[in-house]
Amino acid sequence: MCSDFRVSEPRVTETKLEFPYSRTLGPVVGAFLAGLREGKLYGIRGKDGRVLTPPLEYDPETGESLGTDLVPVGPEGTVVAWTWVDQPSPKHPLTHPFSFALVKPDGADTPLVSPVDAGSSDRMSTGMKVRPRFNPEPHGLITDLTWEPVA
Amino acid sequence: MPATDIAIVGFAQSPSLRDANPSEVQLLVPVVTQAIEMAGINRREIGFTCAGSCDYLTGGPFAFVSNLEAAGAWPPISESHVEADGAWAMYEAWMRLQEGDIDIALAFGSGKSSPSNPAEVWAQQLDPYYLAPLGVDPISLAGIQARALLDSGKATEEDFAKVVVNSRRNAAANPNAQLKDADTTVEALLAEPYFRTPLRKHDCPPISDGAVAVVMARGDKARELCSRPAWIRGMDHRIEAHQPGVRDLTSSPSTALAARKAGYDGGPLDVVELSGTFSPQELILLDALGLSLDGDTKVNPSGGALAGNPIMAVGLVRIVEAAARIIDGSANRVLAHATGGPLLQQNLVCLMEGE
Numbered sequence: 001m002c003s004d005f006r007v008s009e010p011r012v013t014e015t016k017l018e019f020p021y022s023r024t025l026g027p028v029v030g031a032f033l034a035g036l037r038e039g040k041l042y043g044i045r046g047k048d049g050r051v052l053t054p055p056l057e058y059d060p061e062t063g064e065s066l067g068t069d070l071v072p073v074g075p076e077g078t079v080v081a082w083t084w085v086d087q088p089s090p091k092h093p094l095t096h097p098f099s100f101a102l103v104k105p106d107g108a109d110t111p112l113v114s115p116v117d118a119g120s121s122d123r124m125s126t127g128m129k130v131r132p133r134f135n136p137e138p139h140g141l142i143t144d145l146t147w148e149p150v151a
Numbered sequence: 152m153p154a155t156d157i158a159i160v161g162f163a164q165s166p167s168l169r170d171a172n173p174s175e176v177q178l179l180v181p182v183v184t185q186a187i188e189m190a191g192i193n194r195r196e197i198g199f200t201c202a203g204s205c206d207y208l209t210g211g212p213f214a215f216v217s218n219l220e221a222a223g224a225w226p227p228i229s230e231s232h233v234e235a236d237g238a239w240a241m242y243e244a245w246m247r248l249q250e251g252d253i254d255i256a257l258a259f260g261s262g263k264s265s266p267s268n269p270a271e272v273w274a275q276q277l278d279p280y281y282l283a284p285l286g287v288d289p290i291s292l293a294g295i296q297a298r299a300l301l302d303s304g305k306a307t308e309e310d311f312a313k314v315v316v317n318s319r320r321n322a323a324a325n326p327n328a329q330l331k332d333a334d335t336t337v338e339a340l341l342a343e344p345y346f347r348t349p350l351r352k353h354d355c356p357p358i359s360d361g362a363v364a365v366v367m368a369r370g371d372k373a374r375e376l377c378s379r380p381a382w383i384r385g386m387d388h389r390i391e392a393h394q395p396g397v398r399d400l401t402s403s404p405s406t407a408l409a410a411r412k413a414g415y416d417g418g419p420l421d422v423v424e425l426s427g428t429f430s431p432q433e434l435i436l437l438d439a440l441g442l443s444l445d446g447d448t449k450v451n452p453s454g455g456a457l458a459g460n461p462i463m464a465v466g467l468v469r470i471v472e473a474a475a476r477i478i479d480g481s482a483n484r485v486l487a488h489a490t491g492g493p494l495l496q497q498n499l500v501c502l503m504e505g506e
Contacts, residue, residue: 015210021340029280047234052397060392081302083294084348091271091286100291103398111396113287114445126302141284
């Protein structure tokens with residue numbers, strides 16, 4: 001007979017939230033992230049002729065495949081919109097205060113979400129020019145790319 | 152054309168709480184029971200049940216299965232689950248009722264944000280290559296969107312504050328709201344420091360736990376169960392591109408389209424309940440619907456999502472709040488909105504009328 005359901009100690013279950021798979025990134029996303037290793041930025045031409053950065057495999061409007069012909073963009077870019085993170089979380093790409101911004105590389109028609117390491121929110125403004133700072137020890141991730149103000 | 156003779160005849164919700172002690176299923180049990188009691192039905196009369204919740208919040212695979220305890224799954228019932236807000240569960244149940252072979256359906260939504268750090272959890276819903284590794288959280292994305300809205304000239308920080316004042320004041324009369332303040336003013340809000348420029352803390356939703364349920368019925372069954380059912384004239388949801396950079400963050404064409412497809416023709420509305428979880432988003436949604444805070448339509452009389460944001464329930468709460476105004480006779484035509492994904496990527500609209 002199992003009659004006593006009382007639990008004397010709290011039961012603790014530890015779970016780790018993860019996505020424990022790896023996959024190859026393919027000729028579009030993979031090429032973009034590989035470019036970061038070499039200090040290069042790429043976009044891809046959408047069906048409407050816009051240069052989309054970061055490059056997408058499928059057109060965001062029509063869903064059509066966009067092929068694999070990447071278009072070099074940058075190196076510098078323009079801040080299109082931004083916010084300031086005073087207290088970065090452990091999941092954020094920088095450990096000190098920084099800006100999350102939409103940065104449109106020169107020659108691209110769409111911006112990408114990126115961190116801008118500007119030191120202070122006073123240095124941030126819409127329309128400001130920024131230049132890329134590539135991780136000298138790249139991991140092949142989007143976090144290899146940070147921007148900083150030009151001058 | 153979908154049938155327009157399906158109505159909400161029962162509903163219930165828990166209060167939005169910062170840190171609810173009960174488990175998610177314990178939050179749901181009384182809520183589902185109350186909705187069924189309000190409809191005055193026997194549980195066995197329910198032909199279909201659909202739930203909305205998020206396993207990432209609970210932190211375990213198939214966590215949603217235990218929520219079925221609230222519906223009672225034995226003897227076996229016909230049920231489904233969406234990894235989305237309860238509004239989408241209601242949409243599926245509404246679609247199921249269109250088949251015409253059942254008369255009553257139950258939908259519910261629930262979520263406990265308090266055990267986790269929502270800012271970290273929600274980065275996981277983003278593009279796994281270009282966005283998720285950045286840990287870019289909903290508040291940072293909303294800050295970018297707020298800046299874009301200011302730069303576009305469509306709104307000012309004062310407009311953001313007016314949304315919050317409307318929310319806090321309306322919430323003062325809502326026993327289920329989490330953040331309420333009948334005396335708040337635009338001046339006092341604008342004196343607060345920035346939290347994530349140009350957003351202040353009050354421009355962002357609270358962290359909330361909560362649950363909500365609705366009972367829907369068809370035609371004469373609805374009239375039999377409820378003296379003044381909230382008839383669902385249309386429901387529709389539309390999706391925009393995922394990458395924030397490829398769309399105009401200052402407008403919501405998917406909301407406008409969903410409203411049109413749900414049958415909203417721009418005619419008069421007594422009440423609109425919106426899931427704008429950040430104050431600038433409420434302005435974007437109002438603009439998409441051709442409404443404003445100063446118009447004849449009451450905007451978020453419950454206080455809206457800024458007054459309580461039980462993720463996975465908050466959208467269905469909006470529908471319930473709007474339906475309640477019809478059932479209590481204080482409104483005749485209402486529109487409710489739910490959202491999912493980053494920065495209003497997905498939007499659902501439900502148009503309801505009295506008879």
